Amino acid sequence: MESTHLGWRALARRQWPLTCALLFFLGGELFSERGGWWQLFGAAVVCALAVLSPRRPFDAALAAATALVVTSVLLRLTDADPAVPAVAGLVISEAAAVMAIIAVVVRQAAPWRAAVGVVVLLAASASTHALRPDYWLREWAQYAPEVWQQLVGGGVLLALSLGTGLYFRARDRERATAVRAEVAAAQHAERMALARELHDVVAHYVTGIVVHAQAAQAVPAAAQEVLPIIVHSGNEALTAMRRLVGTLRGTEADAPAATSDLADDVRGVVAGSDQPVRLHLDLPVSVPPSLGRSVLRLVQESLTNSRKHAEGVSRVDVSVTVSDGQVRVVVADDGRERRSAPVGGSGGYGLVGMRERVELLGGRFAAGPRAGGGWEVRAELPVGG
Structure with a gap:
């Protein structure tokens, strides 16, 4: 059944x-x-x-x-x-x-x-x-009561039941149609975004590689100067392609794997960040692996942002706690904003992606500068629901 x-x-x-x-x-x-x-x-x-x-x-x-x-x-x-x-x-x-x-x-x-x-x-x-x-x-x-009275009463109750069921069935059908339309629109927007990414980023780097390779062929003496440019453009094109593949797969290629022990998973992400992290964990209840992946991704991306966009960081405070049915993630550093662009670009996730991920899970997200200097990311995600 x-x-x-x-x-x-x-x-x-x-x-x-x-x-x-x-x-x-x-x-x-x-x-x-x-x-x-x-x-x-x-x-x-x-x-x-x-x-x-x-x-x-x-x-x-x-x-x-x-x-x-x-x-x-x-x-x-x-x-x-x-x-x-x-x-x-x-x-x-x-x-x-x-x-x-x-x-x-x-x-x-x-x-x-x-x-x-x-x-x-x-x-x-x-x-x-x-x-x-x-x-x-x-x-x-x-x-x-007479038989006709019984029939009339039963008929009224039956009509109410059938009418209620048919009304909600129609509402469910309309809602499903609206959802399908929204999904189709989102898929179209995503395809357009991917097309722009391919044209504006990947095609740009590939075109540069071709042009510099042709220049090296025309002027062999300039090969040593051109090869580093070709290597750089190739790496940037690969990075953009990985980001596109991660988007198409619905996940990021470097997303950390989640197990049944969120505390150990967070420690592993922190240990691999190569940053001066002070970690605080308070996880009295188990967290579903599906939610744990989002928590790990938030911690990982926040640490990555701190490494790329902040200078003079002496300490990063990472806190992951569970209370009142909410997983609370706080990542705060004491650095100052980097004046030059970070090496390797700003990444494919960013604050917008973190906010969207949290809101899709029914949580709350906030990020911004701290009063005493530095940057702070806060997120709350419901454990159940």
Whole structure:
């Protein structure tokens, strides 16, 4: 069976209003004078399936229908004292849970699965009227609702459930279309940026190599002067190509590898930086490797920026801590801004790339000069979510 892969935390954030409403209805039925334990147990099962239905909507619909039928048979066999029904033989909590499941299965399942799930739930709900002991016949026969009243009430609830599911299904479709359009636009912009990079940078260096090589061929005596220029242009072209390849692969070629121990990974990055680093680590909980890679990249790029763009650095403070569900990264140096351009250029990541990476992960990023001199980079990334 299919699964929407909705995480438990996301499910809790999405379903807590429904959970509170169903618990309220169940609590009222639990402390009422009518209704047996079998009926309350069955209602609790159907309510639990309604809360979990976004993970596997079609399975939840089939399981809820089975639970309604089984509960109805047990109530008939035990001849339990019936509870006041809301529609057909369903009590309020069961009716609300069935409505929620119908809405979810219509919203998320494939059309034919949605149709089967709704029909099965409707059949199971209708069977409760015939299988369960009749409350109105035993207690208030003169006030028993007519068949047309039951049909109208059930039809209204069904229309509300189907309308809700179809509305959110349309919204999801519109959102998916908008996302695809944004992705296509981003891909087009990225292709244009790569084309400009190839034309303005790589082609420039390659053209220089060709021109200087031709000059060396025309004037052999000038070869010793031209060869260093060719070597430099070749290295710059290779650097630009590596950056382009890293962009196309969705990762940087020199990105550090992350393991299950973020503390050791950070120590390794710091040790390889060849800078006077004072390291502070406070990692009381484990950090997922996917998040650890971003943390390591932030530390590595901040140290690289400090080495390239600052002069007179006597100390770099690197702090990586976890508290209140946030990974906090702080890299600060005491240097002054370099007056000349750094050797090898400014790199392919930079502050803009760091900010984009942090914001994509739902975090916060800040970078700028320190009050007492030097430069500081701060980032906060959520551990979960």
